[in-house]
Amino acid sequence: MNEDFARNLRLLCSYYKSIAEVCRKLNINRPQFNRYLTGRYKPSANTMLRFCDFFGVEEHEILLPHNQFQRLIKVRPSKSTFVEAELPEFTHLRRLQQIGTAGMDRYLGYYFEYYLSMACPGRILRTLIHLVRQGDSIYYQRTERLRERPNEKSCHGIYLGIAYFLTDRIFMVDYESLTGHEITETILYPSFRNRVSRLNGLKLGVSGSGERMPSCMRVTYEYLGSSVDTHRALSLCGLYELDSDEIDLSFKNAVINKMDEGEWHFRARH
Known part of the structure; x- marks a missing residue:
């Protein structure tokens, strides 16, 4: 039975791009x-x-003899295939996946992210970013740790997102996974040096509390x-x-949101 189940499971997986x-x-x-794929164990x-x-x-059905199961699957598309065929966004996401991951491997790893907080104006927020490859895509987690006053308990925000490298720019989109109240987009300049140390760009989003005014701000990443x-x-x-001594002056200067005379748009600083 385990052998038939394993072969049936491998057949179902073949309808996807990879086991990963x-x-x-x-x-x-x-x-x-x-x-499970090798038939060594049966799932709980x-x-x-x-x-x-x-x-x-x-x-x-999944426990049927493999030949019988194979005939069944050939005449009845799987639910996942049917759902994917109905949703037009899958086509666009697959295209972005195909063209947007080449060159991203050198940027994988951990970063400190710095920008002027939307929830607490006038203060710099430092968060932790982790970029990782899973299968054919690049995903990341952005973790915030907020404590507005010294005697308060820290609260955390966890943002989950996906990243693409499109024509010399890194595009990142994430959402706040605990409440689902916000989506954030970040666009970064890549590093053309042999060693990645810092990435600069712009972030667009809303504050997780308060007036939720859409805001754009400069952001910089420090590679860890x-x-x-x-x-x-x-x-x-x-x-x-x-004025905190715990933040390097170069990071402070990188995230100041000022426009130069003659600028018509709020621009990133390379």
Whole structure:
């Protein structure tokens, strides 16, 4: 039975671009999923239910002899294939995925992000960014740590997003995953040096609280490396006064939102 199930599972996965994509969408560990693909283990009842819901089949069907299951699938498209065919945005997202990931690998890793806070005007916000490749796409997590007053408990905001490298610019779009109240877009200049150290650009979004006025601000990224002590890095995130000695002067100057005489648009500083 495990062998038939494993072959049936491999057949269902073949309708996707990669095993990594299936694991990401199922939110399952790749080594564990490989054990099911090889027939070494049978999933638990809960995991089997997740598989069936995802692929659009019944449990008794996925356990059928492989030849019988293969005939069944050939005449009945999977639920995931049917849904994807109905949603026009999938076509556009696939195209961006195909053209927008080349050249991004050198930018993977951890960054401190600096910009003037929308929620607390006049103060610099430092957040932690982690850019990572998963399958054929580049994803990132942006983590905020906010404490407006010294005696208050810190609160965290977690933003999940996707990044594309399109004609010498890095485009990043994320949403606030805990409440779903906001979407943010960031556009960065890439680094043309041998070693990535800093990326500058603009950020567009709204404050998570208060008047929620759409705002645009300068932003700069400080590269930290491919791996960091995340607990230590997050402890350094938060709000800082403009005259704080804990923020390097070059970062302060990079995020000041001033327009020069004769400028008609708010522009990034390269």
